[in-house]
Amino acid sequence: MSKAAEVFSPGDFLAEELEARGWTQIELAEIIGRPTTLVSGIVRGKKQITPDTAIQLGNALGTGAELWMNLESQYQLSKVKEVSDCVVRKARLYDRFPVREMIKRGWIEETKSIDILEQQFMKFFNIKHPNEKLEFCHSAKKTNPLNELTGQQLAWLFRVKKLASTQITKNYDESALRSAIPKLNALLSAPEESRHVSKILLECGVKYVIVEPFPGSKIDGACFWLDETQPVIGLSLRLDRIDNFWFVLRHEIEHILQGHGKSYGFKLDIDTAGLETIIEEEEEVANLAAAEFCVPKAELDSFYNRVFPLFSEQKVKLFSQRIGVHIGIVVGQLQRRLNRFDFLRTHQVKIRSYATSGSLTDGWGFIETN
Numbered sequence: 001m002s003k004a005a006e007v008f009s010p011g012d013f014l015a016e017e018l019e020a021r022g023w024t025q026i027e028l029a030e031i032i033g034r035p036t037t038l039v040s041g042i043v044r045g046k047k048q049i050t051p052d053t054a055i056q057l058g059n060a061l062g063t064g065a066e067l068w069m070n071l072e073s074q075y076q077l078s079k080v081k082e083v084s085d086c087v088v089r090k091a092r093l094y095d096r097f098p099v100r101e102m103i104k105r106g107w108i109e110e111t112k113s114i115d116i117l118e119q120q121f122m123k124f125f126n127i128k129h130p131n132e133k134l135e136f137c138h139s140a141k142k143t144n145p146l147n148e149l150t151g152q153q154l155a156w157l158f159r160v161k162k163l164a165s166t167q168i169t170k171n172y173d174e175s176a177l178r179s180a181i182p183k184l185n186a187l188l189s190a191p192e193e194s195r196h197v198s199k200i201l202l203e204c205g206v207k208y209v210i211v212e213p214f215p216g217s218k219i220d221g222a223c224f225w226l227d228e229t230q231p232v233i234g235l236s237l238r239l240d241r242i243d244n245f246w247f248v249l250r251h252e253i254e255h256i257l258q259g260h261g262k263s264y265g266f267k268l269d270i271d272t273a274g275l276e277t278i279i280e281e282e283e284e285v286a287n288l289a290a291a292e293f294c295v296p297k298a299e300l301d302s303f304y305n306r307v308f309p310l311f312s313e314q315k316v317k318l319f320s321q322r323i324g325v326h327i328g329i330v331v332g333q334l335q336r337r338l339n340r341f342d343f344l345r346t347h348q349v350k351i352r353s354y355a356t357s358g359s360l361t362d363g364w365g366f367i368e369t370n
Contacts (some may be wrong), residue, residue, distance in 0.1 A: 007078035009045040010071040017061055032056040048072055086114045093121060093130065097151040098214050107159060125158055138224035139261035139282060141248050152217040160234035163360055164207040165226060172205030172229055177257060180204050185293060188325045191242050191351045197249065198359040206256060207232040210356055212363020221248040223255040231256045237355060241348040243332025245355055247290045254289035295333045299323055304337060313344055
């Protein structure tokens with residue numbers, strides 16, 4: 001990081017002039033008829049040189065008043081430039097990342113020093129320069145363009161990564177993860193059953209972290225790999241609903257099973273139609289698997305064709321009970337099919353308090369590590 005050239009105060013030049021002439025500060029004060037404290041203050045850089053003082057110094061030292069006024073102006077301007085540089089650097093950070101939110105959550109320590117603040121961000125994002133472009137290989141369930149990442153989403157992903165790196169798991173076992181899907185499916189009957197998810201995934205060698213999303217971040221979950229063999233699932237619980245939780249979880253599990261998010265990820269300096277096509281295809285695969293997990297397509301099709309258009313709360317309840325799935329999950333799938341997102345929405349119960357129990361969680365005022 002380049003550093004501005006040091007600018008000396010007029011007091012430094014005045015001290016040299018006095019030394020060259022063998023004068024003391026008291027003697028100069030007597031010559032110009034001003035208090036000794038004024039001369040001492042100028043030498044120590046505590047007092048500014050006014051036009052009157054510049055004239056007196058110029059006459060006493062034979063330099064002219066302009067020299068001292070110019071020295072004072074350059075010195076004061078250098079201090080303003082230094083402050084302006086800090087403002088520019090801080091503005092760049094605030095423009096790229098959710099600085100206040102990261103400080104509020106304790107991810108970054110608050111400081112008045114822009115140097116220390118930049119160093120913290122470079123450490124958090126593992127970069128060598130605060131303006132360096134960031135890359136993060138992953139697959140994500142989010143609502144903004146698939147091949148773009150916002151600063152909020154990047155900060156969230158890096159926090160998930162940091163927490164996941166502290167988890168101790170078995171080696172990842174793809175067959176174990178596939179075998180775990182029926183175990184997870186058996187938990188769909190009640191929101192409190194979601195507390196078992198972390199244990200099941202960790203036994204398969206999948207790291208599992210829940211991190212509170214930033215307001216407006218539009219990311220529900222993501223999967224990535226700490227290395228070629230260590231997968232991570234991160235959830236935000238942005239939409240605190242039972243149907244969204246299970247859909248997003250199964251979505252990310254499918255990404256892992258397919259090996260997505262390993263080799264290319266979303267790179268901010270790449271924007272090609274080919275990459276976007278690959279991402280869209282992978283997201284479609286994950287969406288289909290998640291929908292099938294929540295409510296088997298054959299079952300939903302049969303129910304839909306038999307009942308349409310006379311859907312009722314009682315009929316949906318009976319169908320949910322028959323397939324062993326919480327009604328809120330069925331409602332979520334029906335809402336998409338009917339394109340009516342107000343349909344029986346009271347059954348889409350909140351799940352966060354259960355889902356975070358027993359899971360490595362960061363957010364909502366606490367960090368849970370059990």
